[in-house]
Amino acid sequence: MAKSRFRRRTPKLPISEVNVLPYIDVMLVLLVIFMITAPILTQGVDVELPQVTSEPINNDAEHEPAVISLDAQGRYYLEIGADSDEPMELSVIINQVAALKRQNPQLPVLVRGDRRVSYGEVVVLMSELQAAGVTQVGLISKPLEDQ
Numbered sequence: 001m002a003k004s005r006f007r008r009r010t011p012k013l014p015i016s017e018v019n020v021l022p023y024i025d026v027m028l029v030l031l032v033i034f035m036i037t038a039p040i041l042t043q044g045v046d047v048e049l050p051q052v053t054s055e056p057i058n059n060d061a062e063h064e065p066a067v068i069s070l071d072a073q074g075r076y077y078l079e080i081g082a083d084s085d086e087p088m089e090l091s092v093i094i095n096q097v098a099a100l101k102r103q104n105p106q107l108p109v110l111v112r113g114d115r116r117v118s119y120g121e122v123v124v125l126m127s128e129l130q131a132a133g134v135t136q137v138g139l140i141s142k143p144l145e146d147q
Helices: 021-043 090-103 117-133
Strands: 066-070 076-080 108-112 137-139
Touching: 066 090, 066 117, 076 090, 090 117, 108 117, 117 137
Parallel strands: 066 108, 108 137
Antiparallel strands: 066 076
């Protein structure tokens, strides 16, 4: 007769480790959702800007500013020294301002936009000026008491 040996089995202990992979997956999904929605939330904010008076820009006589005007119909005008009554294409104005800035890097460039012009048109104008090498642009406004 064969002697049967019975081994004493030790009971299996429960595993005390926590599986964190599902938590990491949820965290990454939430991160992607927040990254997508964060820019959308900041674009639709209503802002009421304060009405204040600004200090006038000091112009010296030797640096007559180049003034780019944008009227209510979206026409562009370039004023250097004397007033210009003839509308011009934006590309022509940008080329002329870029040439003037190459000749005189200290030339001040100012933008005068009609208050009925959309904000986007003024931004396009300023973006074109920046692409042409104009790093500083002043905005012309009326004093508060004249409005």
